[in-house]
Amino acid sequence: MKAFPTLKDNGHITTQDGMDLRDYFAAKAMQGILNWCEKGSTVDSLELGEMAYKIADAMMEARKDD
Numbered sequence: 001m002k003a004f005p006t007l008k009d010n011g012h013i014t015t016q017d018g019m020d021l022r023d024y025f026a027a028k029a030m031q032g033i034l035n036w037c038e039k040g041s042t043v044d045s046l047e048l049g050e051m052a053y054k055i056a057d058a059m060m061e062a063r064k065d066d
Helices: 021-038 045-063
Strands: 013-015
Touching: 021 045
Parallel strands: none
Antiparallel strands: none
């Protein structure tokens, strides 16, 4: 699933170009983690990526119920 699919005038998805939704969620999670780090917590870059994707995976899982 893509984060920004291209839509036709009638609302049907015509292409699936662009960023994966999981990557989009991870990027948003990373912003929150970095904001938390600015408040005094530290995290290395590998740990940051792992945390962001764990959050993204949880968000993807939560979407399955909708």
